[in-house]
Amino acid sequence: MTSCADGWCVTDARTGGTNAVGQMLSLVGDEWTLLVMQQALLGATRYGEFRTRLPISNSVLTRRLGSLTEDGLLQRHRYQERPPRDEYLITARGRALWPVLLSIWEWERHWVPEHRESLPAMRHLRCGADFTPVLMCGSCDAPTTSGEVTAVWGPSGGWDRSLPVVTTRRRSEDDRRDSPSGQFPQTMSVLGNRWAFAILVAAFTGTSRFSEFQRVLAAPPASLADRLQTFRANGILTTTDEDRQYRLTPKGAAFLPVLVTALAWAQRSFPAAEGPAVLLTHAGHEHPFFPVLTCDQCGERLTGAAVSAVES
DSSP states (O other): OEEEETTEEEEOBOTTSOOHHHHHHHHHTOHHHHHHHHHHHTTOOBHHHHHHHSOOOHHHHHHHHHHHHHTTSEEEEEEETTTTEEEEEEOHHHHTTHHHHHHHHHHHHHHOGGGTTTSOOEEETTTTEEEOEEEEETTTOOBOOGGGEEEEEOTTOOHHHHSOOHHHHHHHHHTGGGOOOOSSHHHHHHHSSTTHHHHHHHHHTTOOSHHHHHHHHOOOHHHHHHHHHHHHHTTSEEOOTTTOOOEEOHHHHTTHHHHHHHHHHHHHHSOBTTOOSEEEEETTTTEEOOEEEEETTTOOBOOGGGEEEOOO
């Protein structure tokens, strides 16, 4: 059940059902959803504005606007009666996705060669500088890297509850002929496959051998082999012939801000009565970790309203 108060919508995760991680992957694991929300954050509200800004068909856009409204990220508002016209206003829940989108933007821009020139830099409006977001621990304000965050399952955790629902996969197959041009292709290699996200999280938590991935995730061997090969081809994981262990590359480790900001958003949006799906700890400090993004130029905590793309 979804309830909204003060512009923020919360969907209670069903006890024993898909948890916050699975709910999150159902949304951000779809590239059209990310692109529509990106444009909503940039100010698009009307159907024609989304159509003009995105290479999207009417049928796909209609479905995405409907599902995003149902999920509480957009709110449908009638702005004209004759003829009837509606607009789609971003909610507080939708606006709170900005750290995820900013982290994806920065990762693609820094690590995907074809995007180093095509994606513009980001500007911090508070200090006026072009910036790179820095991941910090919200508990102690210390810069945080992948080796400094530990994760354990919480009361509503477990891989069996963390995979996206099958209906999302069918929806993606229905829309395949209208798939986007691939603005975030390597991000989608992680978030857009129901096993890929699980594999990468397992790699962050120390899983390294094929047999270990299979045991921990209960993944079909063919799907597991395919995803591991994709991660190797994209430079996210590496392995050696000597020990056949899969290890995160610097590029793979740099995906951490996307993972933790998406998780933080999900656990606020889809709370379970049993408790959180994942518990994060700042290793060496032994306090809870929650992600904060700061400007590398002035050190100030970023807000969505203070971030803008640099126009060419």
